[in-house]
Amino acid sequence: MLDESSSPAPSAAELPAIPPDRRDTLTRILLGLRLDGVEYGRCLVRAPWSLRFPAQRDAHFHFVASGGAWLRLPGSAWVRLEPGDAVLLPRGSAHELASAPDLPATDIAALARVPVSEQVYLVRDGTPDDGDAPADLLFCGSMRFNLDPLHPLMALMPDLMRAGELALRDPGVPALLDAMEREVALDRIGSCGILARLADVLAASIIRAWVECACGDATGWLAAVHCPNIGKVLAAIHGEPERDWSVPALAELMGASRSRFAEAFTKTVGESPARYVAKVKMFQARHWIAQEGMRVAVAASRLGYDSEASFSRAFKRVIGQPPSAVRG
Template sequence: MPIFRKDMTIRPNLPEITECAPKDRPADGVDPLTEILLGLRLDGVEYARYVLHEPWAVAFPALREATFHFIAQGSCWIQVGQQDWLQLNAGDAVLLPRGSAHALASAPALPTVAIGKLARKAVADNLFLVDDSAHAQSDTGMATPPTHVVFSGTLRFNLDPLHPLLMMMPEAMRACDLAQRDPAVLALLDAMEREVALNRIGACGILARLADVLAASIIRGWVECACSDASGWIAAVRCPLVGRVLAAVHQHPERDWSVNELAALMGASRSSFIEKFSATVGETPAKYVARVKMFQARHWIARDGLRVAVVANRLGYDSEASFSRAFKRIIGHPPSAARLG
């Protein structure tokens, strides 16, 4: 029977905008960034519980999905790409929002084993157990208790990996760094730690659901902190004038947006709109709209399995050939490669 939370919506609690005049705010009082984040969702793909004996080191390949690790027992280390090793203590969690290649180890610089080479046993749908106890025995031949227990998961965003919001996130986001600002994060970490300690029936299923909620909370906490910096894409989307345009484009990427329509949304002349948008976002409205369309197209092709011709028609292109040229120009490869990837 299904035991996983499949649709996790991120609901932000964003700080007040102080740099924009009250008269510039949307009439309905809705923050454009809030509108975009309300559409951001995480879907659990699969989960695994690792029961390990030191010394150990496991290499995780780069994935399209986000990766999540909760350290249930023992302290370990994580290295993302070629960055420095970072220690993770028991009760901590880390989210890699872009699924970056990384290594987990009981100590830094140990030789790693590819995660795919470890034997795993299916416990339930999309839930697996990896236990190296068979290779960890004492001198007397008796099995030794594990030194580390890690609960991991892969989570899928409903956004393209190159979406500006995902690209702004750090490679790795530690829950403990956000726990002091968000009591909900600390409560979720405590709940996961208790669930592991009690080891009750159905614990892995409960942990999977908690992992989904915690991952969403980590992202919300990061967004709230990032918003206070008032820089980059988040600052642009939080500006009521430009933000309402960005929100409309992201909510309706299939629409054939004209510059005049977007200017009307901002309540400005065509020339003033182009100047304000380009200065705030860093590119022209036409280029930004084209990128958002292609991100959505890749999502439809790679995740939903739509045919290229269907996507081209949905986005308003006259022909599959013209759509394919635009896709390759922006994404860097033809649409057919998106399905293979």
């Protein structure tokens, strides 16, 4: 699925305003979203070049500092990226970046790397500087979400998100792009580290702008987030997954009877409140166990399970494998 950011976009004045109560819900949902940079590379390549980026669990991020590039996802058309463009591939989809379409591709791992710091490295393609062909400069990275890959927000994201027209929703995006361009141009001491931090913030801003832009024709989970009544329930569940969210407690939060709440929630979200709460708890548990190394017994206790065995059964029912299989 490709985010159609290349199509003509409305002006900022034409974009629908988000009511304050829905903004609050979005804020609470997004407060739980974090992106941490895993590694970044300042890539210097000379045309003709083509790089293959394999699929990975972490998100891919690219910022085109100079020269421009073409990007293609498997089965999709080539997309032109101009200097100053930034893209995020939230699910780490396989793709190619090239100076021109349809060139033979080299795996990015085959290029020489020179470490700059713990997270940042320089990448060169090994071609000599002949003085005639200026090098294309890219800043590429991998980012890790704190959300489970099966989280509804992750599942709804397009494979490719471009900063371009999303900037109309978030005025901070152009400022971040400008700051990255200046940092690349100056090439001062520590610039790669600063670029890495700017990339983290820019990627989060792209996602926030995408969520807000989707408010006009949202369906399914996004529609539920934007619903004043169901949205605050979802925000509460995601904000405190450890809490014992019973149907009566959630109905009280919405200000409705149990039957009316259960019917409205199931109709809007597409599954029962109990099932949804169980999924959110197990998504949180998988993150704790796989990413933070938490012991299964500790995760079970934090989520309110009486025994590790009952927790493991619930985990396998939702995730499809036992907790021990996801560690590391």
